Amino acid sequence: MEKTQRMLNPDAPLPLSCEIELTPAFHDIDPLEIVWHGHYVKYLECARSALMDQFAYNYRQMRDSGYAWPIIELHLKYLRPVKLGQRIKIRAQITEWQSRLKIDYLISDALSGQKINQASSIQVAVEIASGEMQFLCPPILWQSLGVHAE
Numbered sequence: 001m002e003k004t005q006r007m008l009n010p011d012a013p014l015p016l017s018c019e020i021e022l023t024p025a026f027h028d029i030d031p032l033e034i035v036w037h038g039h040y041v042k043y044l045e046c047a048r049s050a051l052m053d054q055f056a057y058n059y060r061q062m063r064d065s066g067y068a069w070p071i072i073e074l075h076l077k078y079l080r081p082v083k084l085g086q087r088i089k090i091r092a093q094i095t096e097w098q099s100r101l102k103i104d105y106l107i108s109d110a111l112s113g114q115k116i117n118q119a120s121s122i123q124v125a126v127e128i129a130s131g132e133m134q135f136l137c138p139p140i141l142w143q144s145l146g147v148h149a150e
Contacts, residue, residue, distance in 0.1 A: 016145065017093035018051035021110050024082055034081035041074065044105050044119055047092035051103065057144035065140045066128055069101060073122040079115050082107075088116060097145060099136055100124050 028039040052058040062069050082088055087110035096102035100122050107117040125134040125141070142148065 016095075016147075017091060018047060018054055019089055019091045020047050020050050021087060021089050022046065023085065023087050026084070029084050033084045035083075037076075037078065040076060040078075040107070040117055040119070043088070043090050043107065044074075044076075044092070044121065047090040047105060048103055048121065051092040051094070055144045055146075057141065061144075063128065065138070067134070067138055067140070068126045068128055069123040070126060071121050071123050072100075074119070075121075076117060076119040078117055082116055087111065094145065095120075096122075097137055097141060097147060101137060101141065 022043065024035050024039065024043075028035050028042075030036045049058060057065075059069075089108050089110045091106045091108075093104050094101065095104050101124070102120060102122050105117070105119040105121070106115065107119075108115050125138050126132065127134060
């Protein structure tokens with residue numbers, strides 16, 4: 001729906017968030033029939049990737065623009081487990097973009113909306129040619145997001 005609005009009004013900025021749904025695969029489940037804690041990172045990455053795809057600035061475009069964007073911090077707070085067969089929503093939202101790219105995440109039950117996990121990741125721009133970390137995000141990120149320096 002958000003992408004349709006963008007096509008109707010190409011000057012309207014996309015929201016800095018994205019939501020995906022998934023049902024964890026059987027191989028993500030541990031003997032207690034809940035998702036093993038390490039797999040949550042994979043689900044966050046799926047949402048982060050969908051979010052950055054909507055701005056056409058995901059890993060390939062980042063590399064092509066001359067920057068790597070490693071994750072330097074990752075925080076997760078587990079509120080309740082995801083169970084075998086449970087459908088979940090993962091919302092990713094960009095909350096900082098000036099000196100670093102911060103994305104906040106919320107995993108919730110797709111049916112009830114009950115919170116399951118809250119997380120955040122921080123990425124920094126590293127110039128590929130020099131290997132130097134950038135203390136301000138490069139303008140290509142702001143252009144891709146349709147935002148301005150604050």
